[in-house]
Amino acid sequence: MDLVTQASLLVRLSTASQQGDWTLFYEKYAAVIVSFAQKQGLDPHGARDALQETMLVVMRKLPAFTYDPAKGRFRNWLLSIVANKVREAQRRARREGHVSLDAEPESGEPLHEQLAAGGATADAAVEEAWRQSLLEEALMRLLDDPHTKPETIAIFRACALEGRPVAEVAAQFGLKENAVYQIKNRLMTRLRGLLAEVEDGAEPPPADEPA
Numbered sequence: 001m002d003l004v005t006q007a008s009l010l011v012r013l014s015t016a017s018q019q020g021d022w023t024l025f026y027e028k029y030a031a032v033i034v035s036f037a038q039k040q041g042l043d044p045h046g047a048r049d050a051l052q053e054t055m056l057v058v059m060r061k062l063p064a065f066t067y068d069p070a071k072g073r074f075r076n077w078l079l080s081i082v083a084n085k086v087r088e089a090q091r092r093a094r095r096e097g098h099v100s101l102d103a104e105p106e107s108g109e110p111l112h113e114q115l116a117a118g119g120a121t122a123d124a125a126v127e128e129a130w131r132q133s134l135l136e137e138a139l140m141r142l143l144d145d146p147h148t149k150p151e152t153i154a155i156f157r158a159c160a161l162e163g164r165p166v167a168e169v170a171a172q173f174g175l176k177e178n179a180v181y182q183i184k185n186r187l188m189t190r191l192r193g194l195l196a197e198v199e200d201g202a203e204p205p206p207a208d209e210p211a
Helices: 003-014 019-039 044-064 073-096 124-143 150-161 166-173 177-200
Strands: none
Touching (some): 003 044, 044 073, 124 150
């Protein structure tokens, strides 16, 4: 997918967006944001609050955002909003006694100072939690893809997620080892593409032929 296609949703949202564009954006990031918020110690209610507040800020500020994939700015820009809203929810939850004791402690430094506009990285723990949430969402999309044969998904689960030896997986499914390698590599490539999609604000790629 070229950069023009990747950026088209963000461009539409920044200019003359339609309700469908915001629905697509919400569907793309809602699960990621909720997962990230819960990794930071929020309960489901607090995580949903952080999601809704994030979306309100994005809707208000996105028209002023300039998409520059060379700097990776969208990812940092969105993470800065999400993390700030999560921290606000954490403060509310702490006052009410509803936040996990395992939650990351606040650094005391405003996140917008940790994330410079040009693309500085967030605190390592926050960055890793966000990356993990993105990966989980991409993996869920891959495993739920109705265009992919159930057997293909089962083979990928066995060798890529469960770490079983390729020879063992090949014997189970009656395939040559090379065929298992090809399936694993093909779906890993698709997983990386889906991860880039949720990470960079890209539109979903056209549906593939059944794999």
